[in-house]
Amino acid sequence: MAEKASPSSNSISLKTVDGKIFKVSPAIANQMLTIQPLIKDSDSSTIISLPDVAAFHLTKIIEYLEGKPAAAPSAVDAFEAQFVKDLSPEELKGLLIAVGYLKVNGLVDLMANTVAKLIENKSVEYVRKFFGVVNDFTPAEEAKCRQEHAWAFDGVDED
Amino acid sequence: MKLRLRSLESKETLKLDVPNSCSLQHLKETISHSISSSSSSPSSPSSFHLSLNRNDELHASSPNDSLNSIGITNGDLIFYTLNTNAFSPETLIHKPVDITMSDAPSIPEPEKSQTLDAAEAETTDLVYGSVEAVTVGKSNSQPSFLKRVLIESLGNDVNDFKLLVFAVHAVFLESGFVLADKAFNIRPSVLGSTMSFRYSLPEILNNCSDIKAVILKFPTLGHLVNVYGSLSDVPGSGLPEVCLDKCKYARPLENMLKNSESKDDKCEKEIFELWKMVKDRLALPLLIDLCDKAGLDPPPCFMRLPSELKLKILEYVPGVDLAKVACVSRELQYLSSTNHLWKLKIEEEFGQIGSGGNFSKDMFVLHWDSKKKSEQVPFRTHLPRPVRFFPGGYPTPFGVLPIVGGDYDWLPGLGLSLPSYPPRRTFLPPCHRGGFDN
Missing domain, CATH: 3.40.1000.30 (Protein Transport Mog1p; Chain A)
Incomplete structure (x- = not known):
C-alpha cells in the first residue's frame, strides 16, 4: 500500500531500520511530527532514514494514516477498533514504540489507549510479565506499596 | 509459604514450609524446633535473630503480624543467628552521612x-x-x-x-x-x-x-x-x-x-x-x-518507552488499575503518583468536582471509598441527594441511622482493606461541595 502512493515528484522516501524504502505523500508524512521538519528541506531524491522503525510498523502506520476516514467520528471509531483488533500484543508494543518515535497524529493516543485496555483489571504480576518490567521492589517495599493500595485490590486475593 | 533459612555462621540451610498466617515468633519456634531435633544443644526461640539481608534484623510491630505484613514472601531466603549483635537492630532513616x-x-x-x-x-x-x-x-x-x-x-x-x-x-x-x-x-x-x-x-x-x-x-x-x-x-x-x-x-x-x-x-x-x-x-x-x-x-520493551508515552498510557488506565500499576515497579510507582494523572482520574470517575483545590491520589481514594460505601448501603442509593456530614448537626433524614459521610464503623467487615482509618474529620469528600451551601 505504501508503494501505491502516488510516485509524484514530491513524494517522500522513508527508509526503515530493515532497509525497506517507502514512498509516501507529503500529506501522510506531515502527520509524523518527528520527520515534519525534515520534509521541508527534502526533495524526491532524499531518503529519510528511521532508525527506530521496522517495515512492518511503518506499513501499519501508513495503513492507518491512509485509511482513517476524515468524516464522522463513529466511522473513525469503527476504523480504529478494526485497526487495533488485528494487532497482537507483541505487535502492539512494537508499534507503540514506532508511533511514539514518529509522533504520529492521533495514533499515539489510540495505541496508548489500547495498551491501557490490556492492563485493565489485570494483576500486578500480569503487568510485569506483559511489559517485561523487572520488579525492583524489595519484598518489604512491595508489601508496603500493596498495603497502601489495598483499596484497589479490594478483596482480591493476591497470593 | 516455603522459606529457606540459612545460618549466618554455619551457612547451613533449612527448608521450611509455614502457613501464610505464620507470625515471626511462630517462625522462630519452628526454626528452633527443627534445629534442636538435629543437634544436641536446644536453644529458645527468642534467642534467634532473623534478617533478610544479613544486616538488619527483622521486627514485627506486633506479635500477631503475619510474615507477609513484614515483607516476607514465598521463596525468601532468611538468615538466622543466635548472636545478639550480628544484625543491627535499627538503622536511622535518612541518616545524613558525609561519605564519598x-x-x-x-x-x-x-x-x-x-x-x-x-x-x-x-x-x-x-x-x-x-x-x-x-x-x-x-x-x-x-x-x-x-x-x-x-x-x-x-x-x-x-x-x-x-x-x-x-x-x-x-x-x-x-x-x-x-x-x-x-x-x-x-x-x-x-x-x-x-x-x-x-x-x-x-x-x-x-x-x-x-x-x-x-x-x-x-x-x-x-x-x-x-x-x-x-x-x-x-x-x-x-x-x-x-x-x-x-x-x-x-x-x-x-x-x-x-x-x-x-x-x-x-x-x-x-x-x-x-x-x-x-x-x-x-x-x-x-x-x-x-x-x-x-x-x-x-x-525491556515497555520501560524503553519515553516517560512521556508511559504517562500517556497511564492516562488511559482507570484509577483502580493505576493503583495496581503503582505496585509493579519503582519507576511505575513514581510515574503513577503524579497529581496530574489523579486529577484526570477523579474527573473521569466522579465527574467534575469543584475547581482548583488539591487533586491527588489521596483524594481519589476518599472518593473511591465513599462511592463504594454508597453502593453497598442500599438506602443511600435512593437518596435524592448525597448526605453530607455537618459538624454542626445536620438533620439526618434517617432519624436514628448513623449514616453520615464516612462512618466506617457501623458496617464492620466493609473496612477490611482499611485497617486504621484516619479520624473522621479528614473525611469530607469535596465532591459534595457546591450546591449545598445553605
Whole structure:
C-alpha cells in the first residue's frame, strides 16, 4: 500500500531500520511530527532514514494514516477498533514504540489507549510479565506499596 | 509459604514450609524446633535473630503480624543467628552521612542498596504501627531515592551546581548505570565544571575486558548547567544533552533536602520535570546506545518507552488499575503518583468536582471509598441527594441511622482493606461541595 502512493515528484522516501524504502505523500508524512521538519528541506531524491522503525510498523502506520476516514467520528471509531483488533500484543508494543518515535497524529493516543485496555483489571504480576518490567521492589517495599493500595485490590486475593 | 533459612555462621540451610498466617515468633519456634531435633544443644526461640539481608534484623510491630505484613514472601531466603549483635537492630532513616560517592546507593550493588531498602522497610513499620497513620500515604519512591543520593553524597556541603550534578547522578544510578571506575570517588569538594563522570553497566563491568562506558560532562554557562552525554569510544556521536537551569531546579532540590515532609506541589512538579528530562533525554538514550554497543539486550520493551508515552498510557488506565500499576515497579510507582494523572482520574470517575483545590491520589481514594460505601448501603442509593456530614448537626433524614459521610464503623467487615482509618474529620469528600451551601 505504501508503494501505491502516488510516485509524484514530491513524494517522500522513508527508509526503515530493515532497509525497506517507502514512498509516501507529503500529506501522510506531515502527520509524523518527528520527520515534519525534515520534509521541508527534502526533495524526491532524499531518503529519510528511521532508525527506530521496522517495515512492518511503518506499513501499519501508513495503513492507518491512509485509511482513517476524515468524516464522522463513529466511522473513525469503527476504523480504529478494526485497526487495533488485528494487532497482537507483541505487535502492539512494537508499534507503540514506532508511533511514539514518529509522533504520529492521533495514533499515539489510540495505541496508548489500547495498551491501557490490556492492563485493565489485570494483576500486578500480569503487568510485569506483559511489559517485561523487572520488579525492583524489595519484598518489604512491595508489601508496603500493596498495603497502601489495598483499596484497589479490594478483596482480591493476591497470593 | 516455603522459606529457606540459612545460618549466618554455619551457612547451613533449612527448608521450611509455614502457613501464610505464620507470625515471626511462630517462625522462630519452628526454626528452633527443627534445629534442636538435629543437634544436641536446644536453644529458645527468642534467642534467634532473623534478617533478610544479613544486616538488619527483622521486627514485627506486633506479635500477631503475619510474615507477609513484614515483607516476607514465598521463596525468601532468611538468615538466622543466635548472636545478639550480628544484625543491627535499627538503622536511622535518612541518616545524613558525609561519605564519598563510592558508598552511594547505586542500585546494582546489592549490599548497599539492601541497607537502604531496609531503612525504607522501617518506614513501613512506623506506618503500620501508628494509629494516626493514613492508609493512603504518599509513596514517591523516585524522589526519595534522589534525596538519599543527595544526602549521602553531599551532606551539608551544598551548592546549586552540586545539587544539579548529583540529581543527574541519581537518575543515572536509578536507570541502572554504575560508575565505571570503581576506585574513582566523586568527591563533592573537588567538583568543578570540567569534571566528567564515566558510567557503565554492571553486566559490562563484570564480563567485558574492553569496558564500554558513557561519559557525562557538566559545563556551566552562567546559571545554566549543560549536561552532555557521549559514548566513550565514539567521540561526538550525536551527543544527547540537557540544559538545566540552576534558578529553576536548585531551589526545589534544596527544599526537598531540608524538609523531610515536603508537600509543596510546585517543588514536586519541578523535580518531576527534572527527573523526566534527564531520564528521557540523557539516561535512556545513552542506556540504549550503550546496550547496543556492548551487544547486550536492550532494556525491556515497555520501560524503553519515553516517560512521556508511559504517562500517556497511564492516562488511559482507570484509577483502580493505576493503583495496581503503582505496585509493579519503582519507576511505575513514581510515574503513577503524579497529581496530574489523579486529577484526570477523579474527573473521569466522579465527574467534575469543584475547581482548583488539591487533586491527588489521596483524594481519589476518599472518593473511591465513599462511592463504594454508597453502593453497598442500599438506602443511600435512593437518596435524592448525597448526605453530607455537618459538624454542626445536620438533620439526618434517617432519624436514628448513623449514616453520615464516612462512618466506617457501623458496617464492620466493609473496612477490611482499611485497617486504621484516619479520624473522621479528614473525611469530607469535596465532591459534595457546591450546591449545598445553605
